[in-house]
Amino acid sequence: MAFRVFVHRSGTAVIRRITVLLVLVLAIGACDRGTPLFLVKAVAAGVPSLAPFFDENQGLGRDDTQVTAERAPGGLQQGDTPGLYGGSEQPTVCDVVRLKKFLTDPANDRKAQAWATALSITTAEIPGYLDRLTPVLLRHDTLVKNHDYKKGKATPFNALLQTGIAILVDEQGLPAVKCSCGNPLRPFDGDTNRINVEFDDRNEAWKGYQKSSVVAVRPATRKVERLALVDVHEPDRGISRPVGTTGEKDTAFDTRERRAVPDLAGATFGQASRELAAKGLAVAFEGGGLPPDGARVTASDPPAGTELRFGEYVTLHVAGGSSGGSSDGTTTSTPPGGSGSSPSTGGPSPSTTPTPTPSGSTPSGPSSGSGSAGPSGPSGSGPSGSGPSSSAPGPTGGPPSSGTSSTAPPAPDPPTSSSPPATTKSP
Numbered sequence: 001m002a003f004r005v006f007v008h009r010s011g012t013a014v015i016r017r018i019t020v021l022l023v024l025v026l027a028i029g030a031c032d033r034g035t036p037l038f039l040v041k042a043v044a045a046g047v048p049s050l051a052p053f054f055d056e057n058q059g060l061g062r063d064d065t066q067v068t069a070e071r072a073p074g075g076l077q078q079g080d081t082p083g084l085y086g087g088s089e090q091p092t093v094c095d096v097v098r099l100k101k102f103l104t105d106p107a108n109d110r111k112a113q114a115w116a117t118a119l120s121i122t123t124a125e126i127p128g129y130l131d132r133l134t135p136v137l138l139r140h141d142t143l144v145k146n147h148d149y150k151k152g153k154a155t156p157f158n159a160l161l162q163t164g165i166a167i168l169v170d171e172q173g174l175p176a177v178k179c180s181c182g183n184p185l186r187p188f189d190g191d192t193n194r195i196n197v198e199f200d201d202r203n204e205a206w207k208g209y210q211k212s213s214v215v216a217v218r219p220a221t222r223k224v225e226r227l228a229l230v231d232v233h234e235p236d237r238g239i240s241r242p243v244g245t246t247g248e249k250d251t252a253f254d255t256r257e258r259r260a261v262p263d264l265a266g267a268t269f270g271q272a273s274r275e276l277a278a279k280g281l282a283v284a285f286e287g288g289g290l291p292p293d294g295a296r297v298t299a300s301d302p303p304a305g306t307e308l309r310f311g312e313y314v315t316l317h318v319a320g321g322s323s324g325g326s327s328d329g330t331t332t333s334t335p336p337g338g339s340g341s342s343p344s345t346g347g348p349s350p351s352t353t354p355t356p357t358p359s360g361s362t363p364s365g366p367s368s369g370s371g372s373a374g375p376s377g378p379s380g381s382g383p384s385g386s387g388p389s390s391s392a393p394g395p396t397g398g399p400p401s402s403g404t405s406s407t408a409p410p411a412p413d414p415p416t417s418s419s420p421p422a423t424t425k426s427p
Contacts, residue, residue: 038158038190040143043178044203045164051148051155053111054102054182061094061135061179067164067232070139074213075192076290077140078273079173080220082280083255083311085136086232087239092246093166094135094179100127102182110152118147118154118184119176132244133168133176137232141209143188143195143216144175158188160197160214162206164232171243172219173227188216221270221293228280230255230311238280238310255280255310263304269295269318276314284315291318 043049045063048056067086077084103112103126116123138161146159161167166179175185192214199205229239238253259279264272270293273283295318302314 035194037194037196040158040160040195040197041146042197042199042203042205043146043159043161043165044206045162047203049148049178049181049183051150052181052183053115053147053149053154054099056181058098059095060098060102060182061166063166063180064088064093064137064164064232067137067139069141069163069208069210069213071213074210074215076218077215078220078283078290079169079217080224080227080277081173081282082228082277083230083238083282084139084173084215084217085169085227085229086139087136087229087241087247087250088232092135093137094168094177094246096130096133096135096168096246099177099182100130103130111149114149114152114154115182115184118156118186130168132171134227134241134243135166135168135179135246136227136229136241138163138165138167139230139232141214142175143190143192143214145186145188146178147184147186149183154184156186158190158195160195163208169227171223173224174217174219187218190216192216218290221273228277228310253310258307258309261300261302261304261306261308261314264297264300264316265304267297269293269297269316272297272300272316280310281308282311282313284313291316295319 045067046065054060102108103115103123109123112123112126116126119129121129141163142161142165144159144161145156146161147154147156149155161175161178167175167185168177168179170176174187177183178185195211195214197211197214224243227241227243229241231237231239236254236256238255240251240253241247242249259281261281262275262279264275267275269291276283297316298319299317300314301317302308308314
């Protein structure tokens with residue numbers, strides 16, 4: 001009898017433990033399913049804003065509705081990524097002088113106050129700020145925090161800007177102004193994997209839209225001297241545009257020329273990314289977050305010496321942690337949303353919390369997601385841009401840390417330069 005009671009009690013305890021575990025599993029699953037999506041309003045190229053800062057009939061900027069989105073891995077991209085943005089030989093797509101005149105006119109002081117507040121600057125800083133911006137065309141559908149002008153204030157909302165929209169970017173490659181309407185832009189700070197894009201009868205779903213390919217831009221690791229753009233109408237032609245200019249000082253380079261992957265073993269992640277960008281190559285990394293700048297690079301894929309086209313990806317393996325690191329302390333920087341190690345192409349605004357209901361709200365935390373992996377190189381129509389850089393397409397003043405062991409101190413950060421990316425030969 002005592003033995004039966006013991007067995008009965010033991011069985012009851014086991015059942016209770018199993019029940020508790022099942023409840024925990026179901027609770028975790030329910031929490032994940034209950035995580036709200038970030039509502040994102042689609043903004044199509046060439047479609048006027050309903051609440052602009054600047055009258056769009058005045059010709060402040062002009063979108064290019066003929067540009068088609070490049071294949072991209074989606075997710076997070078750094079602002080100085082080679083080929084992330086585009087340009088053309090046509091007249092400037094954004095009249096910065098007119099925007100400056102409008103915002104410094106005392107008659108528009110209320111708008112100027114709202115505009116400056118959205119960008120975390122003062123009205124006195126507007127002229128100098130605008131002088132440091134650079135006009136580009138989007139080559140990828142891009143997530144931003146947009147701002148309408150309503151009731152005397154800048155009203156923020158998450159937006160997906162279509163490829164071909166003209167914007168101004170700042171010294172770290174971040175979208176800053178939508179050219180056609182003058183609306184200020186800030187980085188999208190939500191999870192790119194959890195977005196609900198809202199199209200309407202004015203901004204219908206455009207051809208080529210893929211949720212997994214949208215990008216969100218993060219600041220370059222330091223100020224950029226030149227942006228490496230791709231001609232949106234002639235993708236074999238690259239454009240080197242000094243930051244703060246509008247096209248009058250552009251120089252061209254051939255995006256088809258090959259460039260060798262440097263030996264980056266032993267360099268820090270920050271140094272390696274700058275070395276690669278100086279050569280016109282993109283850095284692949286996990287969409288959940290960049291590895292720390294000081295993390296040591298242990299290997300690259302493809303390896304040193306491999307010749308790639310402008311804008312192709314080099315996947316860096318680093319020792320140390322990142323938000324996507326493995327439990328053994330070794331992190332593989334993969335293309336945003338990708339798996340494995342093969343290269344792939346690819347201010348004080350009011351802040352609200354995400355909600356599954358249509359509210360245009362934005363989260364306050366950093367992004368932790370990315371889209372799915374893209375193809376393993378630039379598309380046939382031109383390079384895909386991605387990865388961090390310090391200046392592009394100019395090579396840096398010093399060579400990569402060739403042959404450096406993983407324990408040796410890395411070479412000092414190379415200075416920026418204005419010359420074209422270093423190449424080895426034509427294809």
